[in-house]
Amino acid sequence: MPIRKFVDHHYRHFNAATVRDAARAWESHLAQGGRMLLTMAGAMSTAEMGIVVADLIREEKIHALCVTGANLEEDLFNLVAHDHYERIPDWRALTAQQEAALRDRGMNRVTDTCIPEEEAMRRIERALNQRWRAAQDAGERHFPHEYLFQLVRSGELASEYQIETRDSWLIAAAEAELPIWTPGWEDSTLGNMFVAAQVSGRLASYGIVKSGLEAMGRLVEWYTETSAFASIGFFQIGGGIAGDFPICVVPLIEQDLQREVPLWGYFCQISDATTSYGGYSGAVPNEKISWGKLGVDTPRFTIESDATIVFPLIARYVLEGR
Numbered sequence: 624m625p626i627r628k629f630v631d632h633h634y635r636h637f638n639a640a641t642v643r644d645a646a647r648a649w650e651s652h653l654a655q656g657g658r659m660l661l662t663m664a665g666a667m668s669t670a671e672m673g674i675v676v677a678d679l680i681r682e683e684k685i686h687a688l689c690v691t692g693a694n695l696e697e698d699l700f701n702l703v704a705h706d707h708y709e710r711i712p713d714w715r716a717l718t719a720q721q722e723a724a725l726r727d728r729g730m731n732r733v734t735d736t737c738i739p740e741e742e743a744m745r746r747i748e749r750a751l752n753q754r755w756r757a758a759q760d761a762g763e764r765h766f767p768h769e770y771l772f773q774l775v776r777s778g779e780l781a782s783e784y785q786i787e788t789r790d791s792w793l794i795a796a797a798e799a800e801l802p803i804w805t806p807g808w809e810d811s812t813l814g815n816m817f818v819a820a821q822v823s824g825r826l827a828s829y830g831i832v833k834s835g836l837e838a839m840g841r842l843v844e845w846y847t848e849t850s851a852f853a854s855i856g857f858f859q860i861g862g863g864i865a866g867d868f869p870i871c872v873v874p875l876i877e878q879d880l881q882r883e884v885p886l887w888g889y890f891c892q893i894s895d896a897t898t899s900y901g902g903y904s905g906a907v908p909n910e911k912i913s914w915g916k917l918g919v920d921t922p923r924f925t926i927e928s929d930a931t932i933v934f935p936l937i938a939r940y941v942l943e944g945r
Contacts, residue, residue: 630643638927641924642926644924646940648922658856662688672934677795679942680792690804697738703784708739747813754773758770772797802841817832860892873886890917
């Protein structure tokens, strides 16, 4: 049975009904000429969400991305080192001593999956060090994702790919020249490596990587230009900075720049955060109305579940409707 038919038949109440309603509203948003921005927090790339996100990009169901530095880099890590990853099904039962043994082998654990230090992280570090030095020598400056775009477009690592390229959202985004924002990039493995290159003297200036403030300025430009001809939707996986950063562009434009701009035209968040007082990741969408981010009539959904289970279902629903 197609996923679409399965969801329509079985997902009738509670969180399941919200999954169905959110998928249908995404379709309706696109059918009316809308655009969709997807935000990803957590470790969605290590969860191999790229398998479905890449399809959404290629089918023009996603038009922009805001991701954490971890999600940006971990899609590339998986691309070149997938065969060296280790899965630990009984990860909840690990002792502190077993965790230390993983550390000593250079296996960095993300829930049930270990990322290999040498094959993934250090391999990409060596490749990017060359690009950072080249940018420094040429007096160039780029956003974090643009250096990764350069790397995949060059093909220099293609012989080392260990998954199908169609399953990499980074490659799909590079091919589509998708706008990407990576707020707080310094809070990532590659961001740490970049700082280390500066502190050690291997690079002379932090300035070759464009800042988060410049990224916000670029977001203002993109939102203003895009919203002039299309309503922009917001689909958020998880909480944190990946969602916090882009959602506030509307009040920035309206309240700080004193310019009129449409509000976000669709909102959906998948989160396992408990609805809370003062916790942004657990805030219900209605709170965003008071901040001038969403409107009273904005379709808005909160799905309280595991995104690795729910998002592929929604994505396939939307893709099967093409």
